[in-house]
Amino acid sequence: MSRFEQIRGSLRRAYETGRASVRSARVKSHDSRQVPDGTLRYSAPSEPPTAAGGGEPPHEVHPSTSSRDDADVPHGLRIAAAWCWRLIVIGIVGWAMLKVIGTVRIVVIPLLIAMLLSALLAPAVGWLLRARFPRSLATAVVLIGGLAAVVGTLTLVVNEFIAGVPQLSEKSTAGIRQIQDWLKTGPLHLSDGQLNQYIDAGEQWIQTHTSSVTSGAFSTAATVFEVLTGTVLVLFATFFFLRDGQKIWRFLVGLLxxxxxxxxxxxxxxxxxxxxxxxxxxxxxxxxxxxxxxxxxxxxxxxxxxxxxxxxxxxxxxxxxxxxxxxxxxxxxxxxxxxxxxxxxxxxxxxxxxxxxxxxxxxxxxxxxxxxxxxxxxxxxxxxxxxxxxxxxxxxxxxxxxxxxxxxxxxxxxSPEPPPDAVVVGTEPPQLPI
Structure with missing residues (x-):
């Protein structure tokens, strides 16, 4: 037998084997639809299945629901309930965040103030950097200059206020006397007894609330340490925000x-x-x-x-x-x-x-x-x-x-445009030139 006839016989046997497998698969599929007495089981695909006992067919369940109970609830009510529980979760998370922020407010508030100061002083730091100043030196110069401006302004304000208080006090006394005269001779026509009664009531109110005022003063004195701590934190945070703001932001973004x-x-x-x-x-x-x-x-x-x-x-x-x-x-x-x-x-x-x-x-x-x-x-x-x-x-x-x-x-x-210097890695291999 020549080699050509051998190849032809192999192809013939492969063809017969394939036909036999297809024929056996058809027979198995035909037998699976038969009951033991040899009759074929048939069910119309268009008819819905009936419940056991001849009852009504079950209601169709919407794809957006997970059970029969959900299907019986109106669609609008289900949407409103979904919104409500999500809003409740957001509210609980927000309340927890406010509680945490309130607990560490001595740290959070100085950091927020440092952010505002950094936004105010960042252009000046940029100018010095463009003038080839080292970053640390530029930040220090801008921060010290800003502190000097604030301290100088406060000094002028306090000095002028101290110098003008005596004169303003005298004029305030004269103004109070004019008000008293107007209350007597004006449309109210108050008598000296009525004026004294109102003044005594005011003094009594002050004496009654002296304890609360004193406690407020003590609480204010107790917060001096917090104010000093917050001030130091504001200065340090502002310095590092101005100097290393880009690095801090890249680190935070890299965690996502x-x-x-x-x-x-x-x-x-x-x-x-x-x-x-x-x-x-x-x-x-x-x-x-x-x-x-x-x-x-x-x-x-x-x-x-x-x-x-x-x-x-x-x-x-x-x-x-x-x-x-x-x-x-x-x-x-x-x-x-x-x-x-x-x-x-x-x-x-x-x-x-x-x-x-x-x-x-x-x-x-x-x-x-x-x-x-x-x-x-x-x-x-x-x-x-x-x-x-x-x-x-x-x-x-x-x-x-x-x-x-x-x-x-x-x-x-x-989506935002990628940076011009970003390296985009594709999912498909590059096509080689032919």
Whole structure:
């Protein structure tokens, strides 16, 4: 037999073996549908299976449900319940986070203040770095210069306040006498006995609440150590944020899963730019407010013009509320020193400055990068005051701005573009040129 005939016979046997296997598979499939008496079992696929005992067929279970009970609950109620338990979980987690932050607030609040200071001083450090200063030296120079400016300003404010207190005290006494005369000769026509009665009631209230005032003073003295500790922590944290901020951020991002790193890094950098823009704009707006109100105080020869301008500058860091309170102090000083005419003029100047700030400076300087609805600002300030007092009011608005930017970035469907120097590793091997 030739080799060709051998190959032909092998192919023939392989073909017959394949046909035999297919035939046996068909026979097994046919036999599996037969009952012992040889008849075929048949069930229409379109008919739903009936329950045992001839009852009604079971209701169809929706793919989004896991049991018959879930299918009986209306769809809208199931959606509302799903939202509710998820919101409850988020609320519990948020409450736990607030409790933890409240426990370690002596550390958290200085770190947040250091973040604000770092956002304010970062441009100056960048200028020195571009001038080929070493990073540590540039950070130290900027930090020491900022401390010197703050200490110098506080020294001027305290000196002017100490020099003007005696004169203001005399004018305050004269103003109180004028108020007493007005109460006697004005429309109220109060008698000396009634005035003495009200004064005695005030003194009695003070004596009754002396214990609470004293305890508050002792508690304030007890927090001196916390204030000093927080100040030292703010200085150290600001220095290291300015010097090693990039390294710290890269380390934190590196702890996340690989797929989430680029999105979190993009959101974090956008939030940092928002914080820097907010701090810059707030400082500029506060400076304009302080200069405007300070010039009015100088023109009308109101005492403590420089301290009041500094107070307006600091108050402008708390949007809406801070400017109102600092302006009220300036009006009160003008009322005590120069009378109600000057006080009304100062009040008009304060209102005009606030209107310019709210309708021109804020939209123009802040821009859309840090635009927050006024209702959100009020709610954030109120929540900050309840949770952390004055410090909470100071950091609440920038915190809301940063969180707003981060959430918007993370919620985007489009993935952020990879850095130009990133090495992208593909899942398919590269094609070799032919």
């Amino acid at each position: 899963p690989l797929k989430a790193r680029w999105r979190v890094d993009d959101a974090g950098r956008a939030s940092w730019r928002t914080l820097v823009a907010y701090v810059r704009a707030t400082v500029l707006v506060a400076f304009i407010d302080a200069v405007g109100i300070g010039l009015v105080l100088v023109v009308f020869d109101v005492p403590f013009a420089f301290p009041l301008a500094a107070l307006v500058f600091l108050g402008a860091f708390i949007p809406i509320v801070g400017a109102t309170l600092s302006g009220a102090v300036a009006v009160l000083v003008a009322l005590v020193d120069s009378g109600w005419v000057t006080a009304l003029i100062i009040l008009g100047a304060v209102v005009a400055v606030q209107q310019v700030e709210g309708h021109i400076l804020q939209p123009l300087i802040m821009g859309r990068a840090v635009a927050i609805h006024p209702l959100a600002v009020i709610v954030a300030i109120a929540s900050g005051v309840v949770l952390a007092g004055i410090t909470g009011a100071l950091i609440s608005v920038p915190l809301v701005a940063v969180v707003n930017t981060a959430v918007r970035r993370l919620a985007r469907r489009r």
